[in-house]
Amino acid sequence: MLKIKHDIKSLYAINLVEGEGVGTAYEYCAKFRKLEKFINSIEKPKKILIAGLPEKYGLSMDFFLLGQILKAETVVVDERPEVLARAQSVLSTLKEKQLIDAKMVVFEKVENLTSFKDEGIMKGKFDLALSSEVYQRLDGGQQAYIDNLRIKADNLAIFVPNQGNSSHAELSGLKSVYLEGLLKHFGECANMSIYDAGYLDMPPFPPGLSRSQEKRQQASENRLEGFLMKILGLYCYFEKFFPGFVKKKIAHITYFMAKGI
Numbered sequence: 519m520l521k522i523k524h525d526i527k528s529l530y531a532i533n534l535v536e537g538e539g540v541g542t543a544y545e546y547c548a549k550f551r552k553l554e555k556f557i558n559s560i561e562k563p564k565k566i567l568i569a570g571l572p573e574k575y576g577l578s579m580d581f582f583l584l585g586q587i588l589k590a591e592t593v594v595v596d597e598r599p600e601v602l603a604r605a606q607s608v609l610s611t612l613k614e615k616q617l618i619d620a621k622m623v624v625f626e627k628v629e630n631l632t633s634f635k636d637e638g639i640m641k642g643k644f645d646l647a648l649s650s651e652v653y654q655r656l657d658g659g660q661q662a663y664i665d666n667l668r669i670k671a672d673n674l675a676i677f678v679p680n681q682g683n684s685s686h687a688e689l690s691g692l693k694s695v696y697l698e699g700l701l702k703h704f705g706e707c708a709n710m711s712i713y714d715a716g717y718l719d720m721p722p723f724p725p726g727l728s729r730s731q732e733k734r735q736q737a738s739e740n741r742l743e744g745f746l747m748k749i750l751g752l753y754c755y756f757e758k759f760f761p762g763f764v765k766k767k768i769a770h771i772t773y774f775m776a777k778g779i
Contacts, residue, residue, distance in 0.1 A: 520557050522550045522587060526747045526754070532583070532618065535611050538576045540747065541721060545770065546580035547754050548719045549650070553584065553675060556713060556775045560673050563645035568594040569667055570631045570652035574692060577605045579618065581648045586620040590646075593639050595628045602627055632662035634670060647671035650771075653678045653700070654693040664703050668710055672778040676700070680717060680772040685724035692725075697772040704774060713777045717769030720757040721750065725770040 529543040536542065557563065568581050571594070585592035596602050602625050612618040624639050631652065634640050647667045653676060656663050667674055679686050681694035701715060760768075 520554055520562070520587070522554045522584070526751045529580070530747065531615075532579050532612060533576065535608055535615065535617070536576050536579055540750070541723065541725070542576045543747075544721045544750060544754060545576075545719045547751060548757065548771070549580055549677060549773075550584075551754070551758075552714065552718060552773065552775070556673075556675060556777075557588070557646075559713060560777050561645070563588055563590050563673070565644050565646075566590045566592045567644040567647040567667075567671055568592065569647050569649045569663075569670075571596045571598075571601050571605055572651035573655045574690070575651065577601075577608055578648070578650050579608065579612065581650070582609060582620045582623065583618055584648075585623065586618060589622075591622045592620065592624070593644070594623065594625045595631070595634070595640070597628055597631055599627050630659075632656060632659040632666060634666055640670070644671040646673045646675070648675050650677040651679060651692070654695050661703050668707055668776075672710075674710070674776045675773070676775075677718075677771050677773045679725070680766075680769045682717075682766040682772070683725065683768060683770060686770075688724075690725040695772065697766075697774075700772060701774060704776065707776070709778055710776045711779050713775045715772075715774035717765035717772050718757070719770040720760060720765065720768050721770075722753065 526543045526547050529546045530540055533539060533542045566585050568578055571577055582592065594605065606625055609620065609623065626639050628634060647670060653660055653663060678700055679692045679694040681696045686692050686694040697715065
């Protein structure tokens with residue numbers, strides 16, 4: 519049985535190296551709660567694909583940490599060489615600080631996220647494909663991206679900025695997607711079915727809120743903020759009980775998880 523430690527303060531230490539803050543730590547915590555249940559419903563993944571890195575916030579280091587916990591080979595692809603280089607640098611720093619010990623990680627630039635070639639490190643199938651804050655930036659290529667991942671992986675977990683939350687347009691600057699549109703692109707699939715879909719990441723502050731790196735660092739050393747992070751972790755647990763119409767309006771992320779049948 520997979521168990522993931524949902525500790526915002528520990529995740530915050532990782533986020534600081536990424537150049538992010540408590541909002542990303544909360545996001546990682548919320549995603550882990552969903553991923554833990556999903557992964558326990560499938561055969562333990564031995565080979566994971568991180569199908570693109572986020573557009574703006576963080577570098578999906580929660581997925582790297584998940585690969586470490588599962589002791590899975592992790593392949594990371596993106597079409598932006600500068601983002602791949604930054605992810606490699608951050609991962610190296612996290613290893614030095616002993617915050618992540620992800621040993622089986624391979625990075626590779628691909629020409630297009632919507633048409634992976636079945637060669638090199640992309641040869642064969644993956645047990646699990648993960649994607650966060652990628653789908654919304656693939657203008658006109660979302661359907662091809664989903665179709666390609668359904669071919670490349672036995673199971674999928676896709677996280678996308680939620681269009682129901684108006685703060686994305688006002689503060690985060692990210693394009694966003696309604697859950698209905700996301701599921702429409704998944705469509706019918708002969709070898710895969712939706713396991714779970716909905717909304718998550720509902721902290722008591724809007725997406726895109728930020729503060730200086732100096733203040734972020736100070737927060738990691740402040741006892742009061744450490745206590746508040748514990749309270750925030752409890753709040754994260756209870757967000758699953760929010761009414762559906764509230765989730766649709768305040769959630770930062772919409773998602774679906776699909777498993778092989």
